[in-house]
Each structure stands twice: as C-alpha cells, then as structure tokens.
Amino acid sequence: MSMHAWLPLAVLASSLVPGLVIFALPESWIGLRTALNLLGALVKLVLVGLLLAGVAAGEQYGFRHAVLPGLELAFKADALGLLFISLSAVLWLFTTLYAIGYLEGAPHRSRFFGFFSLCVTATMGIAMAGNLFTFFVFYELLTLATFPLVVHRGTPAAMHGGTVYLAYTLAGGAVLLAGIVWLHHLVGHTEFAHGGIAAALGPQYAGQLRIVFLLLIAGVGVKAALVPLHGWLPRAMVAPAPVSALLHAVAVVKAGAFGIVRIVYEVYGVEFAQSLGLLFPLAVAAAVTIVWGSLRALFQDDLKKRLAFSTVSQVAYIALGVALFGPIGTIGGLVHLVHQGIMKITLFFCAGNYAETLGLHKVSELSGVGRRMPATTLAFSIAALGMMGAPLTAGAVSKAWLIEGARAAEMEWVIGVLWTSSLLNAAYFLPILWRAWFRPPPAAWPDEHIPARGRRETAWLLLVPPLVTAAAVVVAGVFAAADWSPLAWAKLIAAREYVTPQ
C-alpha cells in the first residue's frame, strides 16, 4: 500500500489504537494512559502536518474498501477535509491535556479516555470521508462514542441529558440514512466530487432531489443544532467540561456543520443547489437559528447553558456562509468553522475552570472572579469578545467575510441578521465580563476545590489550554492575512475546489 493510501488510515489509527488499548488498561495505570493519550495526539499532529504539506503541494491521498458490491468505504484527505482535521487534531491535544487535569482522581477514567479517543477517530473519519456513505458510518460512530461521555457522571441529570442527546441524534441519523440511500438509489453512488454529483440527473428528478436535500440537511442539522433540531445541545450541558468542549468545538456540532458544507458543495454542487432553489431556505434556517440561539442565550443564568445557546447561534454562521451563493460567503463560513472552534473551546475550558476551581456554575455567581482567577478570566474575555466580532480577534475576520459575502450575493437582509446577532452576543457576554472584572467578589466561594497558590490560580493543566487557545483567537485575527492562517486555507479551498471562475 502506498503512502498515499496509508496516511489517511494512519490518521484514524493514531487515535483508534490508543483508544482501544486504553479501554483495556486498569484504572490505576495513570502514567501509561496519559502517555498513550499524548502520544496519540502528537503522532496525529505530525501525520496531519504531513498531509497538510502534501495537499498544499497538490498531492492526493485516499483509500477505498468495498463493504458491499457497489458500496465503498472511501477516505480522502482533501483541502476541505484537512481544514476540519487540523482543527480537531490541534484541539484534541489541548482538550486531552485539559481533561487529564480536569478528571484527576475521578472514577472510570479508562472508559472516559477510551471513548474520548474513539470520538476523535470518528471525527477524523467524518472529515476524511470520500462519500456520503462513509460520512454516515463515522457520523453514527460519533454519536455512539459521545453518548458514554455525555452520561459519564451517571447522575439522573446526566442520564436524562444523554437520553435526549441519543434520541435526537439517532433519529437524525435515521433521517440522514433515508436521504443517503435514496440518493444512492438515484445516482448510483454517493461520492463527494467537485461541483456535486446530483446535477448529472435530469430535470425530472428535481422534486425527488429537493426531498433528499431536506432529509440530508435535517439529518446533519440535528448535530449542527439548527433550530428546531437543537434541543439536545443545551441539555447535554450536564457532561464534564472537556466533553462540552468536544461537543461544541472539536467534534459533534462541527461534524454537523461540516456535513452541510459537504452536502451543499460536493453532493449537490453549489450552482445546482442554487438552481433548485435550495440555498435560500437554508439561509433562512441558518438566520433563524442565529437569532433564536442568541435570544435564548440572553436568558440563561447557567453559564454552560448560555454558552450552549451561543453555540447554536454561532455554528449556524457556517451554514449561513455556505448558503450565501458565491466564493466570499464560502470563505467566511469555512473560516468560521475554525474560528468558532477555538473561541468556543476557550470559553468552555474557562467555564470548566470556574466550576472545578471555585464551584461556580451560574453567571450570577461570577462576581469578582476576575480578581481570583485573572488568567482564566482574561482568556474568557478574549474569546467572548471574539464571539461578538470585536476587532483583532478571529471572530471579526469571519464576520467581515460573511458580511462581504452577503453583499456579494445581494442578500442584504443577512447583514441585518449578522448585526443583530453581534448585538445580542454583546448583550449576553458583556454583562458576564463586567460582573467578573468589576463586581466585588463574595466573602467565600461556593465550593473551592483547588486553593490558590501564589500566582497559580488553578491547576496548570487546566490553565494552560485556555490560555493557548485564547492566544490563538488573537493570532488568527491579527495574522489573518498570513499564508498559514485558517483564512488562507479557506481561500485555498474556495479557489481550488468550488468556485468556478466568475
């Protein structure tokens, strides 16, 4: 097997194999487990680096295996896939570090890290899927691998959240499957291809293709938390903070959003989707989700719930970018896939730090926390400002491109939606920042686990990851024009893969 075939498989194996080994490890073998986790994450980073270099140079990576006559598991590492892979691989490393610190002394850690690794494996599979069938296989695996993480704590609330999560995602999976098989029946295959595969069918299939599109988008829309399919996301907040990070930034909602990108661009083809009149409804759905999520976030006192509704809103930016017909909107949506990831993971890391260090779960409890935990609160502030689209942050870049894209697509109302969302973002984030920095702290914190020692406000493993990702938020914003920025890669994708010269 040539290197071009095994490199994608090695990316999968670099988290699958450690995950399987970790399951078998006794609970007390902390050292080996940690070593395996980190080794897997680092190896994956190296492999992803190799892929990035290769794809940038125009190499093709792929592997295929037939599971039924005419039905293949297909992997390919293309520019779009790599955007997602790189994001997940990098954030996986930091989430792992964070989780090691977060779960210190907690029970069932072998089980946790085992499923954690499977979860990342599934995400890699989704990113590298070469056809919808393969995408679906890993999409469902992701559901299965995240369920144990959501219910990890075993409390009734966790069980309830996990059950709701499963109900939504498995039902979504069934709808997605129906759409995929239907498409497979119509087209004969489900390969992802530039310009899409559905356009090859004659006009008499337009009606069926519209229904299939609805099924497919509804299927992936559950994980992407498009309103009204978002109900699971706020309830899944009962999970431990690293899991929330995984759900919101690295894997689950991203998988849904990524699915929307693949379906619109590589299954239907953006021009064909536009000609079927499918993009406008998608844009409306995304816009409704953006506004609705922000509105709901306003009224949440639970910090993680507020962040969850914020995710509902922010991930819809990606769908919105996709629905804006034209290269500029595409770039805005794709780059937000990365930017939202690093911003939201920072916020969840910080929320986890507040909860783990001081027992703070509610917005109303955060008064003066900036003085007790300045570094964490700084990271939180940067990410929150980024979410609002403040200048010099990653969020500003995404928003600017989306607004330009809307203008280019002559959909001015979208600009209104984006500005409304920014205002709402400010309305639910700024009070937190104000409270954290400027209100006096209480006499005693509700549940202080980790006492401050000198300048160390909490455990190192909890502190470093959010600081690094917060720094990344700024770097991605300031150096957006650099060759290696997510924005540059998004432009590469837009230039190389989708946009026919206009």
Next chain:
Amino acid sequence: MTSGLLFALVGVALFALGLAGLVLIGDVLRRILAFNLMGSGAFLVLVGLAQRNGVPDAVPQAMVLTGIVVAVAATALALALARRLDAQREGALPEDEDG
C-alpha cells in the same frame, strides 16, 4: 373413485380435525391426540393420493413409516413433558397411576 382417493379425502378431513383440535383444545393430553390425528391425516394423504390409480407406491409407504417413527418420538417427548409438568405442578400430591 378409487380407495386411494377415498383414503386421501379422509386424510384431509382428519388433518383438518387434528389441526382444529390443536388450535382449540387446552388439555395437553387431548392436544397430543390431536397432533397424532393431524399426522395420520397427512400419512393417509401421502399414501392414498399416490395410489389414486389403484397401484400401490412403495416410496410414500416408506416415507410414512419414517413419519410414523418421527411421530412416535414426538408423542413420547410430549407425554414426558406433560407428565413432568403435572408432577411439578401437583408438587407433593400423589399422582393418579392412570395419568
């Protein structure tokens, strides 16, 4: 009408009778009888229909012999289970010798 055809017709009736019995009757012993009636009906059809032109045919006769042995085995097993169930249900109560 040849005797073979008559056998077959009787066999059909017996089979229907046995099957109806098996469906309707609750008592175990009578169900076992009903099953045997069903079997006999099938055997009659097998042999009778094959010799409806009046000439005996050895192949279905041999099949019926096989079928009878199978039916004996099944009946014995059913009786054993029925007795065992009775013995368990009645616990320490002495059982009627005639079953």
Next chain:
Amino acid sequence: MKRLAVFCLACAFVVLTGGALIELGPAAIDLRGQVAAQLAASGVSHPVTAVLLNFRGYDTLLEVAVLLIALLAILAVTDKPPAAPVPAHPLLQAVARGATPAMILVAVYLLWAGAHRPGGAFQAGAVLAAAAVLLHLVGLLPGWGAPGLRLRLGLTAGFALFLALAAALLSQGALLQYPPAAAGTLILVIEAGLTVSLGLILAGLFLFLSRDEGGET
C-alpha cells in the same frame, strides 16, 4: 366465537382441498417403475424395505436420530429414581412370562421377513419394546433409572453401526452406496443392529418415563 371461526375454516379447507384432490390428473413422475427397475440392485426384494434402507436410507438414518433425541430429551427432563415395580396378579405375570419368548421369536421373524415381505427392523423393534413394556406392566421388569454404560451402548449401538457403515460406504463413492453384491447382507446387519437398539429405545421411551410415576408415595 373462536370455535366457530376455526370450525368454518376447517370445513372450508376440507371442501377446497378435497375438491382439488378429486379433479387431480395423473402425476408427472411415477417412481414405481424406477423402484421396480432398481429393486434387483437394492439387495432386498421388498420394495418398501428397498426404499427405506437403500434408496432413501438417509432418511431412515436421520429418523433413528430423531428417536434418540426424543429419548435424550426424556432422560434430560426426568431425574427421579425408578419407581419400585408393582406386582400384578400372578396369572398375568405367568402369561407375560410365557408371551415374552414368543414375542422375541416374532421379532426375529419380522426382521428376517423384511427383506422380501412386510416387516423389518422397526416392526421387530416395536415388538421387542412391547415385550419389555408388558413385563414392566406386570411388575416383572422395573422402570429404568439413569442408564448405565451398557444400556447406553445398547441404545446407541444400532445407530452407531448404521452411521459407521454409512460413512464407510463413502469409499464406494457416496454415502450409503452399497456395493450391489453385498447390499443384502449389509442391510440385514444394519437392520439387526437397529432392531436391538430400536427395541431398547422404544422400551426406554416408556420405561424411563415410568420414573415420574407417583410410585414412591
């Protein structure tokens, strides 16, 4: 209600099937000719025996297995020790004693007759079993407990012999492919083995069952 429905269904079935039976034409294939043609090569002169042990001997092999299964299942569900025999009237015992040798003789005759007229291993085995049951009923033969090694060997010997011969005949090209010259002898050997084992099995179906009788109370 249910009774009525089943009754109607059964009647409809009888009428429908009976009607279809009567209007039936001749069969497409008639095996009578083939049986007669191959009878000489089968090793026996009675067509039913030829079908039973040669042409369709494989069915017979499996059918003995069915009997063994029933026996095993009965053994598996009964675990009480055998009941003590209840002696019957001495006159009955005397009659049974007298009848037994005659029955064994009949069995041997049936076995031998099977080659050329109605008879054979199953009939012979059934007579043997009947003798055992008779002896048991008059209190001369106790019910059987968990079978010892010798009884187990006896119960399976006929089947094992049949199976071994069937497998050995694979050397002729196919399962149970008797060399025409030796067919008669081999069939007689198989039937003799089966007679003993079938007698024991059929008797066992009764005598193992007797363990569940409330005799010990």
Next chain:
Amino acid sequence: MADPLVGLVLLPLGWATLAFVLGPGRGAWAALAGIAAQAWLAWLLAAQVGAGGTARHAVGGWGAPLGIDLAADGLSAALLLLTQWLALGVALYARSYFAAGDPARRYFWPLAGFLLAGLNALFVANDLFNLYVTLELVGLAAVGLVAAAGGERQIAAALRYLFAALAGSGLYLFGVALVYGVYGTVSIATLAPLITPEAPRLVWIAGGLMALGLVVKSALFPFHFWLPPAHGGAPAPVSALLSALVVKASFYLLLRLWLGPFAPLAPAAAWLPALLGAAAIFWGSWRAIRAERLKPLIAWSTVAQLGYLFLIFPLLAVPAAFGAGVMQVFAHALAKAALFAAAGVFIQATGQDTVAGLAGAAARLPVTLFAIGLAGMTLAGLPPSAGFLAKWQLIEAALALGHWPIAVVALAGGLMAAVYVFRVLRQAFCLAPAGAPVAAVPRALEWTAFALAAASVLLGFFGVDLMTLIEVRA
C-alpha cells in the same frame, strides 16, 4: 472426510452419539473437537462452492428422484459456515457456563450435537421429505434443550414450543404429501421445472400450507407466542443456539422454496409475510422496550428482528433484497448469540436478570458490557455493523421498487431497537448501588460473548465476500 457436504452431517451425529455413550455431562471435548472439524469443513465447502459452484452429493449413488440428493449452493454454504463458527463460540461458552451439578448440563452435548446435525442436514437437503425429517430433528432437539433446564417454567415453555413446532412441521408434511400426490416426486431439483403458474389448485394449497408451517416455526408474528418463554427461559447457551440458528433454519427453508420450486407461485402472496414482518418489528420491539428482565427482553428482540427477514419477500425481484435477508440472518445470529451469552454472564454474576439490576454489575464486567454494546449496534442497524449493511440493502431494495413504506418500517424498527438496547446499556453508567455482590465469572464466558459480538460488527467490513458467496445459485 472426503466430501465436506457429508462430513458436516455425519460428524455431529458421530460426536453426539459418543457424548451420550460417555455419560451425563461428559463429552465437551468430543464436541469441541467435532465442531472445530466441522468449522474447517464448512470453510472448505465455502471455498469449494465459491470456486466451483454448487456442490452436490447423491446419497446411495441413486440420484434424484429415486434417491436423495444433497446440494449446497452459496446460500447453503454461507449458512453452514455461520452455523459451525457460531456453534464453536457457543460451545466454548457452554463448556464454562454449566456448573458441575446443573441438570441442564447432563444431556446438553448430545442434544446440541443432534441439533447441529439437524441444522447441517437441513442446509444441505434438497428433498422435501428429507427436509421434513431434518425439521423434526432440529425441532425435537431444540425442545429437548429447553426442557433440560428442568424448572416448571422451562417445561411449560418447552411443551408450548413442542406443540408449535409439531403444528408447523405437520402443516409442512401435509403440503409435502400433496406435492408428492400431484407430481410423484419430492426432489426439489426435479420439481422446480414442473411447477408453473398454471399448476393445479392443490399445489397452491400445498405451497400455502408449507409456508404457513414454516412461518409458525420461524415465530413470525402472530405465531411468535411460543418463542419468548422458550428462548427467554432456557439456559444462556441454549437460548443463544435457538435464537441465533434454529429459527433461521425454517426461514432459510422458506426462502429456499420461495426462490426455488415455488417461485412461479410466490409473487401472489409476497405482501403477506412483509405485513406480518412489519407487525412483528413493532410488536416485538415494543415488548422488548417494556420488558423488565434481560432474557425476555432479548427474546422479544428476536421476535422483532425476525420481522426484518420477512420484509424482503415483496422485494425479491431486486438482488439487494436477497442479500439483505442473508446479511440480516448473519447479523442477527451473531449479535443475538452474543447478547444471550452476555446475559448469561450477568445472571451468573448477580444471580438475577432484571434490567435494573445490571446497574451494579455492568461497570465491573466491562468486556461483557462491550459485548452488549457491539451486539446492540448490530441489532439497531448502526454502522459499521453487519446489521447496518442488511438495513442498507433492505432500504435500497425498497426504494428501487418504490415500496418506500418498507424503508420506513426498517428505519423505525432500527430506532426502536436502539431504544431497548440503550435501555440496557445506560444501566452501566448509572451510579451503582454500593456493595451489590458480583460473583466471579469465568473469563471464557465474557470473551466468547465479546468475540461473537465483535464478529457481528466486523462482518460489516466483509459484506462483499458474503455477497459473492451467496450469488452462487443452484
């Protein structure tokens, strides 16, 4: 054994007899050696069929219609392969499962041997009457295995099972009698060209009765009444064999006759089994969702999963439907054997089998829990399991013919299966009641359950090989 076709029947007959002669509870080694050899023979046969087409053997050298022919096409070879390898797993499991004094162990090995012989004989049979004998072989052995557990509940279940099995085989035999009366032969190969759509009315009646009998034996709704008590009450290895293989045998026969000699008549009735299958999926899943004890839950799941097999009948014009049926047979057999094996582990560990009672034990038996998880994936048709491939092919066939309600039923059934599977799995994550006693369980039990479950998932990667094999048709 020169001819694997014959060896697969003779070997289990031989070691079953030997095990009986050796004495109660003995013979495990003979059984394991025998099954291992059978597994090898089945492998040889599959290779032979794959390379050279249908394998045949004329017993006695006579040839049909006078003699009895044995034949194994791709479907037979595939099912033989499944039977032997699954039996190997269950046998390894059973060897460690039965305690020394367990009454169910006394005649387990000979009965299991005869059961396997019956199954193998059934899969290679090519003669309607011979098939009847094999059906009885399988049915009586299965009843014996259920009854051998000896409790009042099991005996009652066995008796109910026996009556259903006898009614089923009686109906089948009556149909065979009519067929012989009409055509003068019971050889399938000889019959196939004779039966045409213009066949006499009696042949239609015969086909209907045989199908009805087989449906009763396959426990298709509403004839499923006997299955849950029998499969739910038997010892775990027995439940595994029955749910995985025995009910499939009569389905196999139905499919074989449907596609073979009765194909000219079959389309007339194709929707009936599908409707009943859909009802089975909903009713069985519903009862499984409501079940409080683990083994009845699994048994009701069998009722539901068998329903999928019957959904294929209106779709058989498309090759994918046949593939879906066979794939579902494999997926369900492996997954269900794994589930019953895993349930046995929990019962041994905790002494009880309520679903709620798992909460304490699940975290301490992770291998078994994973077995349930993997098997559950297969049952719910989640990728990449074999169950998923079956569902995929079924939906594809349904869409190809425009019968989308079948696709909806398959998808809905998958979701219902997910509900009952996760009802079990979530127990593992519930906070365990402190100090619930968990007895030590032989590791062989846990790992055989796991291996069976893993096989049900891994088969999902080898669908092409299975589909290629079953394409070899007589």
